[in-house]
Amino acid sequence: MLFTRIIFIITISLTIILPFGLGARADTNRATFPEDFDKFVRYATYDWGSSREEAFALPETIELSKSGKPLPPGTRLVLGIWKSDKLTSYFVMHKGIDWGLDVSEDKRTGDWRFQEFGLDKQVNRSAFAERCESCHQSQASNDYMFTIDRMREYLP
Numbered sequence: 001m002l003f004t005r006i007i008f009i010i011t012i013s014l015t016i017i018l019p020f021g022l023g024a025r026a027d028t029n030r031a032t033f034p035e036d037f038d039k040f041v042r043y044a045t046y047d048w049g050s051s052r053e054e055a056f057a058l059p060e061t062i063e064l065s066k067s068g069k070p071l072p073p074g075t076r077l078v079l080g081i082w083k084s085d086k087l088t089s090y091f092v093m094h095k096g097i098d099w100g101l102d103v104s105e106d107k108r109t110g111d112w113r114f115q116e117f118g119l120d121k122q123v124n125r126s127a128f129a130e131r132c133e134s135c136h137q138s139q140a141s142n143d144y145m146f147t148i149d150r151m152r153e154y155l156p
């Protein structure tokens with residue numbers, strides 16, 4: 001009897017706790033804007049007529065990319081988004097140890113997380129990181145990056 005009771009209590013607890021626990025994890029976006037953005041170097045510019053994108057990384061990130069090794073946890077990449085000659089927002093990719101485990105396997109982009117920031121460097125809450133991730137998933141063979149060739153070619 002006692003055993004059945006214990007099992008019952010465990011089952012009830014899990015039913016209550018699990019959805020909250022998993023929900024909170026799924027919502028976690030740990031990508032943050034780099035505090036040392038002034039040290040970042042622009043390694044590529046993409047001109048699309050009325051819009052423009054500028055890709056930035058730390059010099060050590062660019063250096064590492066040339067070695068062909070995967071970029072380490074802690075790496076951040078920033079894409080400045082320009083519309084009609086005005087900088088409008090920053091897209092950030094940020095890699096952390098095991099951050100991919102926050103996300104279900106089909107939505108995972110390695111250990112990278114994506115986030116959009118305003119010019120005030122605060123998170124743009126109306127942007128959906130899932131969209132970023134689903135598009136960058138196509139680049140799985142390039143560590144989810146689109147600009148890796150430009151980064152490797154970049155000469156300071």
Ligand code: HEC
Binds near residue numbers: 133147148
């Ligand atoms: C429809 C596809 C698509 C979506 C959605 C998308 N990206 Fe990208 N991203 C690209 C492409 C393509 C590039 C390379 C630059 C270019 O061609 O304009 C890029 C480049 C980048 C880079 C430069 C590093 C790299 O990957 O090479 C960052 C950082 C980035 N995107 C972050 C984001 C974030 C954050 C979001 C969501 C707010 C996002 N992207 C949404 C396609 C996409």
